[in-house]
Amino acid sequence: MTKLGFTTRQVHSDRMLNTPEHGGVHSSTSNSVLFEFKDAQGIIDAFQGKRAAHVYSRSSSPSVAALQNMLNDLEGGVGTLCYSTGMAAISSSLFALLKAGDHLIVSQYLFGNTRSFFETIKDFGVQVTYTDVTDIQQVKEAYQPNTKGVYTETVANPVTQVADLHAIGQFCEEKHMLFMVDNTMTPPPVFYAKDVKASLVFCSLTKYIAGHGNVLGGAVVDTGNFDWTKFDNLKPAYQVADIAQWGITQIKKKGLRDLGATLAPQSATAIALGMETLDLRLARSQHNAMQLATFLDNHPKVSKVFYPGLADHPQHFMAREYLNGGYGAILSFDLIDGADPVAFLNEMELVICATHLGDNRTLALPVAPTIYFENTAEERELMGISDTMLRISVGIEDTQDLIADFEAALNTI
Ligand SMILES: *Cc1c(COP(=O)(O)O)cnc(C)c1O
Numbered sequence: 383m384t385k386l387g388f389t390t391r392q393v394h395s396d397r398m399l400n401t402p403e404h405g406g407v408h409s410s411t412s413n414s415v416l417f418e419f420k421d422a423q424g425i426i427d428a429f430q431g432k433r434a435a436h437v438y439s440r441s442s443s444p445s446v447a448a449l450q451n452m453l454n455d456l457e458g459g460v461g462t463l464c465y466s467t468g469m470a471a472i473s474s475s476l477f478a479l480l481k482a483g484d485h486l487i488v489s490q491y492l493f494g495n496t497r498s499f500f501e502t503i504k505d506f507g508v509q510v511t512y513t514d515v516t517d518i519q520q521v522k523e524a525y526q527p528n529t530k531g532v533y534t535e536t537v538a539n540p541v542t543q544v545a546d547l548h549a550i551g552q553f554c555e556e557k558h559m560l561f562m563v564d565n566t567m568t569p570p571p572v573f574y575a576k577d578v579k580a581s582l583v584f585c586s587l588t589k590y591i592a593g594h595g596n597v598l599g600g601a602v603v604d605t606g607n608f609d610w611t612k613f614d615n616l617k618p619a620y621q622v623a624d625i626a627q628w629g630i631t632q633i634k635k636k637g638l639r640d641l642g643a644t645l646a647p648q649s650a651t652a653i654a655l656g657m658e659t660l661d662l663r664l665a666r667s668q669h670n671a672m673q674l675a676t677f678l679d680n681h682p683k684v685s686k687v688f689y690p691g692l693a694d695h696p697q698h699f700m701a702r703e704y705l706n707g708g709y710g711a712i713l714s715f716d717l718i719d720g721a722d723p724v725a726f727l728n729e730m731e732l733v734i735c736a737t738h739l740g741d742n743r744t745l746a747l748p749v750a751p752t753i754y755f756e757n758t759a760e761e762r763e764l765m766g767i768s769d770t771m772l773r774i775s776v777g778i779e780d781t782q783d784l785i786a787d788f789e790a791a792l793n794t795i
Contacts, residue, residue: 388571393658395455400448409448411651415439431622441639445647449654453591453601456569456657457583458576460606461630463638464599464650468566468586470643471600473499475582478637479530479560479629481615482507486531487524489515489545491538491765494753496564500533512764516697518549525553530615531560536568536575537701539739540714540749540773541766542688544697547704551579558612566590566740571661572668572708581608582629589740590711592656593663597649602637604630663742663778667711670744670784671776675713677785683721683792688766689713711776712739714749716768721795723748723770729791732783739775744784749773 386394396402402409417436419425427433436442446464454462465471480486480503488500490512500510511524515534532554534545547563554561563580565573566589575583585591587599610616610628620632638644645653675689690701691709701709717723727735727746736745737752747753750769754762762769776784 388661391455392660395452396448396654399451399455402448409445409651409654411647412444413647414443439647440642440644441634443647445650446645449645449650449657450601452654452657453585453587454603457565457603458574458605459583459603460626461604462601463630463634464587464601464645465638466600466643466645466649467598468584468588468600469495469499470641471586471602472496472564472584473502474637474641474643475584475602475633476503477641478633478635479613479615480508483509483528484530484615485509485511485526485528486533487521487529488512488532489534489538491515491541491543491545492535493539493564493566494757496535498756515545515550516543516700518546518553521546521550522553525557529557529559530613531562531581533562533564535564535566536573536704537690537710537712538765539567539712540688540753540771542690542695542710542712542714543766544690544701544704546700547575547578547580554581555579555607558609560608560613567710567712568705568708569660569664572664572706572710573704574706576605576607578704579607580605586740587653588738590664590667591660591740592653593660593740593742594652594656595738595741595743597652597656599645599649599653602630602633604633664708664711666778667776668708670779670781671711671713671774672709673781674774674776674784674788677788678713678715681789681792683718683795685716685718687713687715712773713776714771714773716770717772717795721770723772726791726795727772729794730787731790732779732787733774739773741775742778744777744779745775747773 428435450462513524514520560581562582563575564584566586583603672691678684679687733744
């Protein structure tokens with residue numbers, strides 16, 4: 383399958399990887415929670431890990447397994463687990479791998495809920511140092527003997543800072559640390575985290591992978607880059623015959639089975655369907671984002687635009703090097719002083735005021751008083767978020783319609 387182009391592989395991957403029942407071209411939605419073993423020895427072997435089988439659908443089921451195979455293929459992993467949401471994938475996996483006394487280096491530019499989760503694990507005794515991941519020197523300075531890993535997003539939301547992914551990957555490899563990359567903003571084929579030595583790739587499937595705003599889901603992919611024999615938090619019980627499976631086995635048992643944030647089979651089917659057109663949607667959204675960013679950047683009512691595709695973006699060259707022919711489809715901007723962002727949003731007719739991203743439809747919201755409402759003014763300043771900033775998740779509409787909607791609303795200012 384590796385010889386096929388990206389889109390070809392996407393539209394045939396379910397059929398090829400999972401051989402659906404009855405010659406179907408999609409895996410079916412399989413609702414059964416329990417699975418029968420005709421020979422009782424089978425259930426014993428399954429419990430003891432001597433035989434791969436679905437036992438109880440909190441841990442594994444056919445429709446979710448089919449999606450996991452497709453995601454694993456997409457990211458080039460050695461193992462993938464799905465969860466009910468992106469936050470469940472992040473929180474459950476980290477709870478499964480960390481213990482009190484560990485230290486993590488974490489991007490200071492994080493999705494708000496992930497940032498909030500890092501504050502929670504601090505209460506469980508995990509030390510966290512927030513750092514500027516666009517600057518490898520600062521990441522290196524945050525290193526301590528008990529540092530277990532670095533956690534970052536690729537392109538941050540809302541201000542679009544781009545992490546120095548290549549340099550951080552190199553540093554993590556040298557120090558035998560986990561390199562955890564949230565690739566929600568730039569899924570393949572835009573960015574392959576495996577290529578910059580990422581150990582674990584997190585993704586909110588709710589966003590671009592599913593794409594249609596009708597289903598929640600999350601995933602963690604083990605890329606196979608990390609040497610789990612160097613990770614001292616693994617329980618002996620999960621050190622299975624294949625060393626490459628040690629990490630994902632512990633994440634499955636401690637993260638998915640014990641914490642229980644399982645993806646529903648109906649959701650797995652919806653996500654798999656959305657994924658078929660991933661790169662077509664992404665390409666169109668990225669094209670629109672570039673056009674819109676350029677339009678806004680040249681507009682007299684706009685004071686500043688944040689988009690990695692613009693030549694004056696501080697990490698434009700990093701984005702050009704790391705991303706595969708696009709700059710993502712999130713942009714933020716500030717109106718000129720004195721303009722009311724709420725009044726501006728209310729003038730938009732096509733663009734939807736909503737808190738989501740990666741959707742087919744273009745969405746906008748004021749970020750400081752919503753997503754970052756719980757953060758202090760100092761924290762927001764550190765993340766580069768101004769009080770009046772608007773975030774746009776650019777969808778797949780016809781470019782001229784989008785620009786016309788922005789132009790009309792800007793003209794009312
Ligand atoms: C949305 C998002 C998440 C959380 O995903 P949910 O599916 O909403 O739980 C995590 N990381 C990033 C970068 C996101 O945009």
